[in-house]
Amino acid sequence: MISRKTFLKSVAGAVAVTSLGGGMAEAAGKPRRLRGGVAYDAGVLHAAGEPLSRVRWSRGQLEREIRVIADELRCPSITAFGTDVGRLAETTSTALRRGLEVYVQPRLYDHPQDQVLDHLAETARQAERLRHGDDVKFVTGCEHLLFTPGIVPGETYLERIANMATIPPEEWPKIMDRLADFLARAADVARRNFRGRITYASIGGAEPVDWTLFDIVGIDYYPYFATDAEYTKDLAQYRKWGKPVMVLEFGSCTFTGAAQAGGMGWDIVDYEQVPPRIKPGHVRDEREQADHLARLLRVFTEAGLRGAHVYTFIAPDLPHRPDRPEFDLDMASYSLVKTLRARQDDDNSPYRFERKLSFGALARHNRG
Template identity: 65%
Template sequence: MISRKVFLKAVAGAAALSVAGGTASAAPKKRGGVCYDTGVLHAVGDPLSRVRWSRPQLEREIRLIADELRCPSITAFGTDLGRLAETTDAALRHGMQVFVQPRLYDHPQEQVLEHMAEAARTAERKRRGDNVKFVTGCEHFLFTPGIIPGDTFLDRLANIPSITDWPGVIQRFREFMVKAVEVARREFHGRITYGAAAGADGDWNDWSLFDLVGLDYYTYFETDAEYATDLDKHRRWGKPLMIMEYGCCTFTGAAVAGGMGWDIVDYEATPPVIKPGFERNEREQADHIARMLRVFGAQPDVEGSHLYSVISPDSPHNPTCRDRDYDMASYSLLRTMRERFDDDNSPYRLKPKKSFHAFQRFNR
């Protein structure tokens, strides 16, 4: 598996090939929101990444997001369109705005677009004014075949350092995004955006097609000023910025690892284990999240930010075995405590981490 550093270095040269223009527009500052994972299908025949699902549990978790965390908005993402609709309804009942983001990884582009069209139709039926926004997927250059060589997400990620034809990659990506926008605009008549990786397809995308510049922003800088400077390149489109994802995992060094923090798990082992040399660290996660909330809040044209993520039911906490404390590799604000640790369908309870309290303090 390549590191985040290698990944960003590999795509950095391609970013210079994108074009843009315009000036920034101001948008009001907002409290932080969160991403809510309804479960993603990776391959045909596999279960959703979130196995356990129930309406009462959904209602409890959405109530926690709205009342305890005081989030003004969420991104509801996943593959099952029924779950996306349920989550949208629950969030709207609690007064939150909803960014609906369908995800279907490692499927043919035609199927991805058909899935997107149905999600957009459903989102439009629920929209009243601007209470629902539509997100045309997530980091398609990695998760959708036909842009970067490789049959699966992991194959494509591994192939990035050897790519020499970046103009071809960018062209294929842009051609797919034109189709995605056509689908979204046909079925959905509110504002649309896209979950783009900052430093990669976030730099290649033609944001003139969208209403918001949407960024999955896991970049790490030593100073707050560097973040403001880095965000400048996305302001050239004259569109509000929306931070679709940000955050870090729960171990020492996770802030720097950013979007590759999940890679501390050795999935080749049976059962999977946390790799040697990593130490659980809730304080680092809490401090990084508080810092990023402050950074985004200081940017007048950042319309909002969504933390990835509020809970990670597929990464349960193990208080007695460090090697299997999968919560170390999660970005969640709450620890998932399963009744049956190895059962993906086990009932669970949630316990706040230090990051939960940091996030809660900021929103209050």
């Protein structure tokens, strides 16, 4: 599997060549305190024939979890992401009743582009029906460079990620042209079906986006820098458009070294084993996850961003095993809570969750 570092390095030249300018930086001044939100997984179809990433689903469970997000974490907003349009609508409606702002993000991986756009249009229509004023935003998909076929060679997103390191430099301008064409089509579909503000969940540092197509600059942000000043410098590139900047995903897994692993932290699980297990050499570390979230929330506030969503609230498909560290899949999770299932090997098993140290870090930040 290609590392995120290798992936970003492989596309850096293309981004530098094809980046689009525009807009003036936002006016300087004392930044308002940014209250962190969360990304909420309503169930993603990762491969044909497989169940959604959240197999077990009920209204009672949804309402309990959204209540915790609103009342205990005091989040102002969520990104509701998933494949099932009905679940996305249910999540959005539940969150709105709790006073949360919702960024609705459809995800349909490895389907033909026309099907991806049809799915986007259907979700946008549902989001428009639920919108009152500016309480719902629409996200025109997630990291299409990786998850949508026809831009980078490869039938599946895993193949496309693996192919990144072998693409000749002269091919990248063509790839970026294909990405730009698809994003323009996606923005047009969103505008025709949704009258509120729209954005896109871009790969931070790797997808050159023409943000004139969107109302909000949206990024999934997983780089690691040793100093806050380096983060501030890196984030400045997104403010040149003169538009609000929203971090739709950021976070860390739950092991020592996870902050530096960033968006590839999930890759510590050996899925070739039955049952899957954590690769040797990794140690559970809730403190590192909590400290990283607290640090970035402070950085995002100082950078004057509109908001930021921790990825993610819960990951029931990565249950915690306090008695067997080698099977503690929660170490590879970015979630704020750890899932304890009644039956470890059953994705449809009833579960309860316990709050991690990162949960407390977000709650304390939001209380100010």
